[in-house]
Amino acid sequence: MNYLAHLHIAEQCGSSLLGNLAADFIRGKPENTFSPTLSDAIYLHRFVDGFIDALPEVKACRKHFPPDVYRFSAIALDITWDHFLARHWVDYHPAPLEKFVSQAELACRIPDNEPLPERFISVSQRMWQEGWILSYRELDTVGFALERMSTRTPRMAPLAGCFATIEKHYADLESAFPDIYRQTLNAAKTWCDKRTNQKMGA
Numbered sequence: 001m002n003y004l005a006h007l008h009i010a011e012q013c014g015s016s017l018l019g020n021l022a023a024d025f026i027r028g029k030p031e032n033t034f035s036p037t038l039s040d041a042i043y044l045h046r047f048v049d050g051f052i053d054a055l056p057e058v059k060a061c062r063k064h065f066p067p068d069v070y071r072f073s074a075i076a077l078d079i080t081w082d083h084f085l086a087r088h089w090v091d092y093h094p095a096p097l098e099k100f101v102s103q104a105e106l107a108c109r110i111p112d113n114e115p116l117p118e119r120f121i122s123v124s125q126r127m128w129q130e131g132w133i134l135s136y137r138e139l140d141t142v143g144f145a146l147e148r149m150s151t152r153t154p155r156m157a158p159l160a161g162c163f164a165t166i167e168k169h170y171a172d173l174e175s176a177f178p179d180i181y182r183q184t185l186n187a188a189k190t191w192c193d194k195r196t197n198q199k200m201g202a
Helices: 002-015 017-025 036-054 056-061 070-087 096-106 118-130 140-152 154-168 170-201
Strands: none
Touching: 002 017, 002 036, 002 070, 002 096, 002 170, 017 036, 017 096, 017 118, 036 056, 036 170, 056 140, 056 170, 070 140, 070 154, 070 170, 140 154, 154 170
């Protein structure tokens, strides 16, 4: 899952949107550095990433990608899931996407007491200022994002080639998304409930 999905899942689980958004930029045990609220959100993000990568339905979707780009297919699909979530937002949230994004931006203001990585701060500022999330309603944005990511390092160059597969199998991926997202959202809620119960019983 990418930015929008992690923000939506965080809201649905009553978790910190900021922590879920920042998690990809943080390594190691977050509780050694961040507040309990932010740390819990980072662990939720990590759970979601691991859960969706292990789903048989996602593994089936990855099989559409040819061998030369297969290793990058999980990254490409994460961005594609955000596209489908944005495109079909009314199926998942009562508020318009524009309102959700506006509220999420406010929730993701960075407090002085959380030492978040500078790279995350820079990326998040650009994301909100340039309207990345709303732009994911357009398929071309997926291609643009993959192209941009492919230029980060020579190793990532094949990522740009994933877009042709997404276009070719668009209908299959779109039809697979609702069940994938439902399973992921339900699993995230269950994970959060168990974590809360464990803390209460500790």
